[in-house]
Amino acid sequence: MQIVTVNPGDSLWAISKRFGAALDELMRLNGMEEDTRLVPGQALIVPVKERIHVVQQGDNLWRIAKRYGVPVETFVRLNGIVNPAVLYPGTLLRIPGTIDVHPKTTIEVNGYLQTRNPETDRMIVKNTARALTYFSIFQYIVQPDGSLVPPKAAAALEEIAQTDAVPMMVITNFKDGTFSAEVAHAIFSDAVAREKLIVQIEKTMQGKSYFALNVDFEHISPTERDSYTAFLKELTMRIHALGKLISTAVAPKTSGEQSGPWYEAHDYGAHGSIVDFVILMTYEWGWSGGPPMAVAPLPQVRRVLEYAMSVIPRHKIMLSAPLYGYNWTLPYKPGGKFAPTLSPQAAVELAREVGAYIQYDPLAQSPYYRYYDQEAHEHIVWFEDARSMQMKFNLIKQYQLRGMSYWVLGQSFPQNWALLEANFNIKKYK
Numbered sequence: 001m002q003i004v005t006v007n008p009g010d011s012l013w014a015i016s017k018r019f020g021a022a023l024d025e026l027m028r029l030n031g032m033e034e035d036t037r038l039v040p041g042q043a044l045i046v047p048v049k050e051r052i053h054v055v056q057q058g059d060n061l062w063r064i065a066k067r068y069g070v071p072v073e074t075f076v077r078l079n080g081i082v083n084p085a086v087l088y089p090g091t092l093l094r095i096p097g098t099i100d101v102h103p104k105t106t107i108e109v110n111g112y113l114q115t116r117n118p119e120t121d122r123m124i125v126k127n128t129a130r131a132l133t134y135f136s137i138f139q140y141i142v143q144p145d146g147s148l149v150p151p152k153a154a155a156a157l158e159e160i161a162q163t164d165a166v167p168m169m170v171i172t173n174f175k176d177g178t179f180s181a182e183v184a185h186a187i188f189s190d191a192v193a194r195e196k197l198i199v200q201i202e203k204t205m206q207g208k209s210y211f212a213l214n215v216d217f218e219h220i221s222p223t224e225r226d227s228y229t230a231f232l233k234e235l236t237m238r239i240h241a242l243g244k245l246i247s248t249a250v251a252p253k254t255s256g257e258q259s260g261p262w263y264e265a266h267d268y269g270a271h272g273s274i275v276d277f278v279i280l281m282t283y284e285w286g287w288s289g290g291p292p293m294a295v296a297p298l299p300q301v302r303r304v305l306e307y308a309m310s311v312i313p314r315h316k317i318m319l320s321a322p323l324y325g326y327n328w329t330l331p332y333k334p335g336g337k338f339a340p341t342l343s344p345q346a347a348v349e350l351a352r353e354v355g356a357y358i359q360y361d362p363l364a365q366s367p368y369y370r371y372y373d374q375e376a377h378e379h380i381v382w383f384e385d386a387r388s389m390q391m392k393f394n395l396i397k398q399y400q401l402r403g404m405s406y407w408v409l410g411q412s413f414p415q416n417w418a419l420l421e422a423n424f425n426i427k428k429y430k
Helices: 014-018 022-030 061-068 070-078 118-131 154-161 181-189 191-207 221-243 268-274 298-311 344-354 388-398 414-423
Strands: 003-007 045-046 051-054 094-097 105-114 133-140 166-172 212-216 245-250 277-280 315-322 323-330 359-361 366-372 378-382 403-407 425-426
Touching: 003 014, 003 051, 003 388, 014 022, 014 045, 014 425, 022 045, 022 414, 045 388, 045 414, 061 070, 061 298, 070 323, 094 298, 105 118, 118 154, 118 277, 118 414, 133 154, 133 191, 133 212, 166 191, 181 191, 191 212, 191 221, 212 221, 221 245, 221 277, 268 277, 277 298, 298 315, 298 388, 315 388, 323 344, 323 403, 344 366, 344 378, 344 414, 366 388, 388 414, 414 425
Parallel strands: 105 133, 105 403, 105 425, 133 166, 166 212, 212 245, 245 277, 277 315, 315 403
Antiparallel strands: 003 045, 051 094, 323 378, 359 366, 366 378
16 A cells, blocks of 8 residues: 555546556545546555655656665666666656555554434444444543533444444543533542542443543643542552553643643653553644644654653553644634634545645645635645554554554544554454
């Protein structure tokens, strides 16, 4: 399998012929119809047995070899090149190795599922179960007295039970549309409420056959860092007594001294020693209410990961990736209208509609484009594609992490799932 960037004038038929790939498989992997008009700059995944480089104007063999990390001599031998100094635009060069590296490593993959309605939930489960270890059911909302407000998840749980993926229960300190420091404080400071909560969790996990628990407590007062750690110790002991796994979701920190209510109470080292695994929320640098930028730029993701590995065992770390992007109206004004969310597939469809040329930021390792709407307002769209996801998969391989977590299921991005399975074997518990 190979990632190819679309050039002006390209079509699915032409690309399938160029690479010797089956057209129907090319369409399936990219979620397209035969007559779909391609967008210049868009990334496609092409089902080929070996990687191919299409020579561009100005290419030379030395630069191509350096780009792919392959000796010039190997290119000459593999492609039967007579004169290495002369390359013609449009020539196809075979490149040793493919994305389908064997043997593949085995990882765990988690996907958060915000339940909506029975029909939609069942469809999402059917479409993604093959590529997931866990479905994290979002969310069981913790109340100050220790009770739980459950999601309407019956249909999703029934469907998950028919697959080889397992459900994970997610508890949050959510209140009035955001995370609440007051709810967390009530649980940490009241032994009666805390015991009630743990009992409710135990009963729910057993009654609903949850395989694991995910604790997603956010925006906790910095003064309650130790209280949160103590709560996790107590909760982990009880969850392990049930023979089940426990995990936490943590804000993206780059040091133990990082300040702010989203960060200070998340003690990476403590979580890494207590729970079975930790999900790093490595996204939302670009967020709907903030300045336009990549949602999960690679340099920032890498910095969080490198700090995490200094205090958490690698086999306990799950890297996160967003299954969405944002469409900002320019100029950006703090406190202005929030940018709407759109799926990667919808981002490409919008680029097609408005006649945009998709760019790719080599530093952020993320695609984006600009356009003007009918009212002459400028927009910028940042999203994810096959190229940006492959870079995140490479981090998992490079650092030998436990796996990948996605926020949030239900966004159309067929390339991701095909690429995920091309890179890894997915661990299953049943």
